[in-house]
Amino acid sequence: MNLHDPVDAPAGSATETPVFAEPWQAEAFAMVVALHERKLFTWSEWAQALSSEIKKAETRGEASNYYQCWLAALESLITGMNIAPKSDIDLLTRAWQRAALATPHGQPIRLENDPDRL
Amino acid sequence: MPHDHDDHQHDNELDPMAARVRALETILTEKGLIDPLAIDAIVETYETKVGPRNGAKVVAKAWSDAGFSEWLKRDATAAIASLGFSGRQGEHMQAVFNTEETHNLVVCTLCSCYPWSVLGLPPVWYKSPPYRSRAVIDPRGVLAEFDVILPETTHIRVWDSTAELRYLVVPVRPEGSDDLNEEQLTDLVTRNSMIGTGFALPPVKP
Incomplete structure (x- = not known):
């Protein structure tokens, strides 16, 4: 088992790996920081939600994706606090996917581009 | 194509x-x-502004300023905040000092609590189940995988982070670094050395 990065370079040098692998991870991360700053939850509540999702993923044997757990924990807090039900999140997710497919290459994806938008 | x-x-x-x-x-x-x-703005901060360079500055200052080192030992949250690095989650910081007798290793067995303000976001291995479970059970074996080989006489102390309390390891100041100033010392501090999975780098001979 190889636990670590190949090189432990001086802190802050250019050889360090990027903190986020994909943009959505950065956005999911930042949303949690922003909601915590608005005091929607304490950091302990957040750590509890996150560790519970990590535990679930590990039980399923798919522990590798940390930010998927992060996102699932954020979603559980949002639905748990009745900010939005899961069904709304599902509907909007599909709307965003349709909007993406309907958006010409090179242009920003907007929710308005969803052809089935009500 | x-x-x-x-x-x-x-x-x-x-x-x-x-x-x-x-x-x-x-x-x-x-x-x-x-x-x-x-x-x-939050994404930009964590991608570019907050990183282990902050922690390296804390360590370099502790190495070169005995008064700061004492303060860091006593009240790490305040000492670190005095350099402009404060946690956004309101967490408390504790600095743990490596010596010849004791080597400190930090883990979060529960999830991935990590001192963001001084180290940025955690590396992938820190969040991985093998590290989280094995650091506590077999710290010496884990350290060996990071090429950190310690004398049998060195005691390894493992610190389990929480949402409220996070740890910064102050590594042993490398030999031959007596003539270096704070800025030059900063370059010897690696991220892993501040988690306990590495040593500070030896100074480059002129």
């Missing part, structure tokens, strides 16, 4: 995770709970 039409359409496909993040962002923005500009 031919670029057929089908490929082209798929350029704008959102994978399920990315689409879900956008959905949450839409909901939270519409409810006035987040501001998309603030989200961008």
Whole structure:
């Protein structure tokens, strides 16, 4: 088992790996920081939600994706606090996917581009 | 290479995770709970401004300023804040000093609590189940995988982080670094050395 990065370079040098692998991870991360700053939850509540999702993923044997757990924990807090039900999140997710497919290459994806938008 | 039409359409496909993040962002923005500009600013901060360089400055100052070192030992949260690095989660910091007798190793067995303000976001291995479970059971074996080989007489102390309390390891100051100033010392401090999975680097001989 190889636990670590190949090189432990001086802190802050250019050889360090990027903190986020994909943009959505950065956005999911930042949303949690922003909601915590608005005091929607304490950091302990957040750590509890996150560790519970990590535990679930590990039980399923798919522990590798940390930010998927992060996102699932954020979603559980949002639905748990009745900010939005899961069904709304599902509907909007599909709307965003349709909007993406309907958006010409090179242009920003907007929710308005969803052809089935009500 | 031919670029057929089908490929082209798929350029704008959102994978399920990315689409879900956008959905949450839409909901939270519409409810006035987040501001998309603030989200961008947070991402930028963590991608470019907050990183282990902050922690390296804390360590270098502790090495070169005995008064600061004492303060760091006594009240790490305040000492670190005096350099402008404060946690956004209101967490407390504790600095643990490596010596010949004791080597400190930090883990979060529960999830991935980590001293963001001084080290940025955790590396992938820190969040991995093998590290989280084995650091406690077999710290010497884990350290060996990081090429950190300690004398049998050195005691290894493992610190389990929580949402409220996070740890910064102050590594042993490398031999031959007596003539270096604080700035030069900063370059010897690696991220791993501040988690306990590495040593500070030896100074480059002129």
